Amino acid sequence: MGLQTLAFDISGSQVVVTRPNSSELGQLSLKHFADEPFMRNFIVSSAEVFVLAQKQFKSCYPDPVPQTTITALSQMYRGIILELVQNLKDVGDLETASLYSNLDFVWNFCEIIFLSSNPDLPVLPYLIDWVRINFDQSSKILPEVQQELPDLGQQCIDKVWKLIYTHVFHGRTREAAKLLPFVNPRHGNSNSNGTGSSASLKNKIDLMTELLEKKPRYNPRTGSFTDFESSWESWREECVNRLDQRVFYGNEQLTFICHVLCGNDEGFIEARSKNLLTWYEYLVMLINYRFPVVRPSALKGYARKVVTEFGLGDSLEPRDIILFHAMEYDIVNVLKEIQTVWNNPWYSIHFVDLIFAGGKFSEVTDVRIDYSSVPPLRAHFIIDYGTTIMEHKPIWQIGVPYFEALEEPLRRQLIGKCIERINPKTEMEAQKLVQIAGKFNLADELHGICRKVAVDKLQCGQMQNALLWAIKAGDNPLTTHIVDQILFEGDCQIEPSLLESLRNAIPCSDRLVFLSGFCDFRKLMDKHDYPNAVGKLCQLIKEDMIPKRIHHKIIQHLITLAEKNVKFRANETTILMEFVHMQVGLSKITPEDFTRLNVLLVCNRAQEILTMFNNKPFKQ
């Protein structure tokens, strides 16, 4: 079976079949993917509606989203398709345009079956809408007629008749009634041919108008179904009576219309012979005038019959196959076929998500309808579509809300995997990734991104910036490494104010704590606040945080202290003595320095002992 025989121009009655093959379709979607503003608009707008749908779902949970909301959302999606179709037409890509207008046609039908109609009520009003949207030509013909007013030529009158016929076939009898006066141009015109036909035609038209206007309409929201059934019966009786009374005798067109209204075989056969109908329209006509109370689930039998009558039984187009699957409520096959034909998960994801939100799958009352596969299908298509979008670098952020709609742990895994692939070049890009990673608690990814930036900064020689990012990453070894570099190579150059903010970060590395303490010490030294400086130093020594490589720097500072003749407190002397003798040792210091320090420390100790004795109250 030929798969892609579906692109045809549904706006005209003439069916134009084009056959793009699947690889071509792939090309098309690649060609347009995201780079054309309108294609991006298509992707972004549908993502926006998708987000809206998720919001509705969340706010209603655990109840399903109300049907009216679901239908409104579905209509938004279709609006997006039509916007795309228009844009494609504008750029002259008619082939793709018709491809997508077909998608709308199918979506519309599936919307009726799966989303908007009630399985226990007549499906007719939805079908009337469906054929109107797709096959109505009044917007094309009416302006032409308008131009020729008030004098319509025979050609124009024929056109009007055609339009009236299609309105009648589509079940939109009130619109047909409005057009009827146009087919009697001589009426009201004084210079009539004197045949009198005008007056009698007027009479007939009035009768027909009355019939057409009286046709009962069923409103699925408010109307009572039994009322509709009885009023329809009586209306049909009236039609049959008129026909029996031969009131339209002599006017072929009106008689034909009346036959159709009565649902006569005669009228139906003639309707088909006029070549004005696709089988979709014929099906709707059949239901309109013979079986107006058909439920959606019974549609299939009539459709089969119509297709056989049209001789299409063996050569159905993929699109028709999809419609038949829909009539069977076979959502799996609908999605499968659409996926094969359009080669793009766009439809499947958004449609199945609506079914999911509508919650029908959770209350499977009808054994014929299998909705149990909806949740796994939804997850599958979200993954498919989301990954496709994420792979396209400029729009990766648009994929995030799709993954967000998944269940844990899949959600985090997928977002993690996708942002892992993105390599931030600037801090701004990194920041965007950090935000997403933070939002979904992706600690590993967060670590990875910040670490990457830190390493980059290190390469650029921006030690302190690298340090900031390493701390953001929470990467202890890297932080230690950078702090070491700052301590040993950069001469402890770190901006005090920066340190201030870094210190308030979680002290994730011993070295950072030391650096912070050491900088405090230096700050105190610079301020000539020696007593406190010594206190700070002793604290550092006591906590055993001073790296060996920094010992000589500490000794230098001690010597400075010695030069200033600083007084130490008791325990400080002990700590410093221990530090100089045990930790640093003779080998690291020049003998002179060692002696000087020793002298300083011993003097301090001696002085302490003296003060101690002096202060001690003598017991008498």
Added chain:
Amino acid sequence: MMNASMMISAMDTSLYMDTTTARTLSRSRAGPSAIAKPKFVRFTNSTQTGRNVSKVRWLLDNSYMGVPDPYASEYFVSGSWSSVGDVNDICLWGLDVGPSAKEGEKDSKVTLITKAVVKGNVTDMSVLSGDRFCLCTSDGALYVYKGNKNRDEKFVSVTQAAAGQLFSYRGRNSHATAIAVKDDVIVTGGEDGSIVECNSAGLNVIRRLERVDPLSITTACFVGRNEVMTGNGGGQLKLWDLRNNSNEPVQILNPNVLMNNLYGVSSICQHPSQTHAVIVGYQSGCMDLWDMRLGPECDPIANLAGEGGSLSEIYFHQINSDHFFSCAQSGQVCHWYPGERLSNPLQVPVEYTTDLNIEFLKKGLVFKEVHTSPFPINSMSLSRNDRIVVGSDSGVVFCTEIRV
């Protein structure tokens, strides 16, 4: 000293309720008919640019007469980032607003007038006089363009400072990230912590402060004739006096660490009349109000906790300066204004004897959502005709009217 922060949760939706609903529902053929009629009908316009929008700016409206004109035609420029091939667009757009066929409504149309390409991401943009604007890129280059509102003429790149000239390290170009403009002087900051002062005419470098900030500069703003305030990736604000010989900032304001730990500054915005007051937005989503007169080591006067999500830009309304606007990576565009009653004052440090005449300090602050998008909003701009334009990562530029 820590400021008690205020969570602003009172959200008033009455004024802008038509935002998203109207836009999305208008797509459907038969949307629900009962959409509540908003009090103030404003136009909204969403235009897809096809690229991730990093910056949008209104050009100066030369015909502005001192009173906002709801039907004025205006022009704005947009810059993109993260495009395939690292070539990005700069677009000049025209906005036309006219009365609609429907009573009391307005029709708006955004049209692309002309377009130029630039290498690297557009990282910041600022308008100059005479339809000119300058922008810097992630390649470290600085450009001045003249936008010709005339449809037939091409965009003219007036001058351009080569990438290597401005920000580079060991032969590698560093990213320029921030731009600030005062009269004819342009100051740009880079990710390497350098600050470069140029004149807009020839882009000749007047002053170069090489790697003066150990962290990357994320935003810059002129706060005086010769004073530039920069924000860095660690949340610090530094005030530089361009007349000063030393390479040291004259003032450093450290962030409120409990709220803003390790988050960078994303936007600085100066009060239009009380120029010593600035509102600073952080990547944490917080906004701080600072009084620069308090000197170094002071705390912010007020700490405004936002809705979460990194703030992108903040702007004061130029005339009604008690109102300000913010946009954030979370996709929100908010209009902030003083509350109705005196019941909800912002908590200000006790020792701060206020002589700052800012109404929301006394009355409390409320906000309305002007626009929401599920995608990050990177930039916005306010025009003198009270229009707002917003650029987001979805590629949409959204224009609407504001009422203060």
